[in-house]
Amino acid sequence: MLRVWGRTNSSNVMKVLWLLDELGLAVERIDAGGAFGRTGTAEYRAMNPLGLVPTLEDDGFALFESNAILRYLCNAHAPGNSFYPAEPRARGTVDAWLDFQQTALNRPQSVVFAGLVRTPPEQRDNEAISAGVTEAGRIWGILDTRLESRPFIAGDGLTLADIAFGVHAHRWFVMPIARPDSPHLHAWYERLLARPAYRRHAAVTPS
Ligand SMILES: N[C@@H](CCC(=O)N[C@@H](CS)C(=O)NCC(=O)O)C(=O)O
Numbered sequence: 001m002l003r004v005w006g007r008t009n010s011s012n013v014m015k016v017l018w019l020l021d022e023l024g025l026a027v028e029r030i031d032a033g034g035a036f037g038r039t040g041t042a043e044y045r046a047m048n049p050l051g052l053v054p055t056l057e058d059d060g061f062a063l064f065e066s067n068a069i070l071r072y073l074c075n076a077h078a079p080g081n082s083f084y085p086a087e088p089r090a091r092g093t094v095d096a097w098l099d100f101q102q103t104a105l106n107r108p109q110s111v112v113f114a115g116l117v118r119t120p121p122e123q124r125d126n127e128a129i130s131a132g133v134t135e136a137g138r139i140w141g142i143l144d145t146r147l148e149s150r151p152f153i154a155g156d157g158l159t160l161a162d163i164a165f166g167v168h169a170h171r172w173f174v175m176p177i178a179r180p181d182s183p184h185l186h187a188w189y190e191r192l193l194a195r196p197a198y199r200r201h202a203a204v205t206p207s
Helices: 011-023 042-047 066-077 088-117 126-146 160-174 183-193 196-201
Strands: 002-005 027-030 055-058 061-064
Touching: 002 011, 011 027, 011 066, 011 160, 011 196, 042 055, 042 061, 055 066, 061 066, 066 088, 066 160, 088 126, 088 160, 126 160, 126 183, 160 183, 183 196
Parallel strands: 002 027
Antiparallel strands: 002 055, 055 061
16 A cells, blocks of 8 residues: 655645546555654654655655655556656656756745745745745746647646646645736646646645
């Protein structure tokens, strides 16, 4: 039985739960991280050295880093699935966007999310939040251009790239911020909203 450690309001945990749901794979989930703790023990650190969530356990094998977990789940439990295509160029494209999510979007989007959703107004660093909105908006703008000529990030169908960005897209569209106009990005977000698994795990009230 697959086991996921992580609280459901973590974007990186959402990615994994959304993919598992899309693939119809059963999972046992253990609340961990944030107020749940459990991530500081030596046993947990042996699975996830930074003590972050998510962690995946699969029959004695443990894996950290959400995007690595997405790839592993497709490789090990859904080989041939189009979410992570085998053809080298198609796979390379998905990998590039997965890396781009982690390296370009994550930081500015986290500043905005943590600032507006998890910090009381009197303690907010409004300058940092505003700079985060500008930078995250620039990255989402790149996605908007990308999605002008294709329904999903890597082409015609949903892939891991959409999952990695999709968990952040809902937050982006529901947070009280001044977003740049992005019609193609918004149309893609609506395509995600049509998927029950996305609504179950990612399109939830930010907390
Ligand atoms: N690059 C890591 C980042 C993991 C991460 O930052 N997780 C956050 C939640 S989204 C976390 O563990 N925060 C501390 C906690 O929940 O205790 C990944 O993609 O898995």
